Amino acid sequence: xxxxxxxxxxxxxxxxxxxxxxxxxxxxxxxxxxxxxxxxxxxxxxxxxxxxxxxxxxxxxxxxxxxxxxxxxxxxxxxxxxxxxxxxxxxxxxxxxxxxxxxxxxxxxxxxxxxxxxxxxxxxxxxxxxxxxxxxxxxxxxxxxxxxxxxxxxxxxxxxxxxxxxxxxxxxxxxxxxxxxxxxxxxxxxxxxxxxxxxxxxxxxxxxxxxxxxxxxxxxxxxxxxxxxxxxxxxxxxxxxxxxxxxxxxxxxxxxxxxxxxxxxxx
Numbered sequence: 001x002x003x004x005x006x007x008x009x010x011x012x013x014x015x016x017x018x019x020x021x022x023x024x025x026x027x028x029x030x031x032x033x034x035x036x037x038x039x040x041x042x043x044x045x046x047x048x049x050x051x052x053x054x055x056x057x058x059x060x061x062x063x064x065x066x067x068x069x070x071x072x073x074x075x076x077x078x079x080x081x082x083x084x085x086x087x088x089x090x091x092x093x094x095x096x097x098x099x100x101x102x103x104x105x106x107x108x109x110x111x112x113x114x115x116x117x118x119x120x121x122x123x124x125x126x127x128x129x130x131x132x133x134x135x136x137x138x139x140x141x142x143x144x145x146x147x148x149x150x151x152x153x154x155x156x157x158x159x160x161x162x163x164x165x166x167x168x169x170x171x172x173x174x175x176x177x178x179x180x181x182x183x184x185x186x187x188x189x190x191x192x193x194x195x196x197x198x199x200x201x202x203x204x205x206x207x208x209x210x211x212x213x214x215x216x217x218x219x220x221x222x223x224x225x226x227x228x229x230x231x232x233x234x235x236x237x238x239x240x241x242x243x244x245x246x247x248x249x250x251x252x253x254x255x256x257x258x259x260x261x262x263x264x265x266x267x
Contacts, residue, residue, distance in 0.1 A: 001091040003084050004263060006100040012111055016073040019066045026063030030056045076129050079210035080113065082227060083127065087116065090234045094118055094252050096259045103192055104264055109185045117259050119249045120238055121202035124189055126182035128224075131211045135171060139179040139221035142171040178207045179222050186222075198261060199254045 033056035036042060042049045080099065087097050095118035100111055114125040133144040182205035190203040205222040214226060225233050250258075 001088050001093065001095040001097060003088060003097045003099055004259070006098075006102055006111070012073065012100075016070060019069045019073070023063050023066040023070055026059045026066065030059035030063060033059070072129070076127065076210075079127055079129060079227065082210075083114065083125070083208060083230065086227075086230050087234070090231055091118065091238060094255065095238075096255060098259060098262055101262060103188065103262070106188055106192060109188045112185055112189070115189065115262065117250075117255045117262075118238065119251075119255075121204060121250060122189060122193075122258070123204045123206050124182060124186040126178060126185065126205070126207050127210055128178040128207055128212065129210045133213050133215045134209070135216040135218075136179065136214060136220050136224055137218045139177050139183065141174040141177045141179065143174060144215065145170040145172060179205070179220065179224060182207050183222060193258065193261075196261060198258055199250070201250060201254070201258060 033052050037049065037052060037056070042052055084097060084099060087095070091097075095116060098115045098117065100113065101115050102111055103109060112124065113127045116123040116125060130143075135142040135144065186203045186205040190201075193201060193203070207222065207224040208230060209224065209226045212226070214224060217224070223233070
């Protein structure tokens with residue numbers, strides 16, 4: 001399988017570079033001010049001393065906020081690297097994975113985490129980096145408020161059953177469903193392909209959880225899987241050249257043609 005990364009520098013990467021620079025500058029400036037205070041250059045009994053402390057604290061807090069964004073971006077890249085590695089290890093040369101794709105001429109969906117092209121069609125992949133336990137009903141997502149995976153209970157089996165997690169465990173509906181967000185992107189990709197005289201292709205949305213856990217699924221509108229289960233999902237659905245939803249099997253020449261157009265900078 002061939003992995004193709006977006007050639008233009010994406011908006012997310014530009015934001016990461018900006019946040020990294022701001023993190024270094026803000027934390028550095030805050031530490032310099034604290035150093036000046038520690039060596040006694042500013043009298044303790046002056047109002048300037050306290051003003052400098054406040055400024056240093058604000059700089060450090062702002063720097064930490066930007067640092068958190070930098071760490072989140074790096075973790076997201078690591079998860080995307082893991083997805084690419086799993087796909088490469090399990091799929092043949094008839095597949096192409098377009099990573100961090102910017103759909104030419106379409107700004108409404110922004111950067112797409114990935115589009116996997118192959119005999120089953122086009123699979124739009126959205127990475128969901130959120131932690132926690134989730135329930136999925138249709139295209140609606142709920143996060144369990146306890147936010148952790150139940151661990152095995154060392155008690156006897158009869159007592160474990162009594163201590164099982166109740167069905168009424170509190171949960172909160174997510175404002176923006178990852179499934180629905182992925183479906184929107186898949187529709188944009190489908191529309192983009194359909195108006196450019198390209199062969200008809202079935203476009204499937206698929207959400208991959210990088211850190212979270214799926215505790216319950218009911219009538220999902222699109223596949224949603226944990227990254228730990230991605231390899232098994234590939235073997236069940238892609239290796240026999242059958243797509244998750246029935247559709248036409250694409251020949252390799254068509255896959256190459258679609259990949260070339262998706263990578264183009266023009267409309």
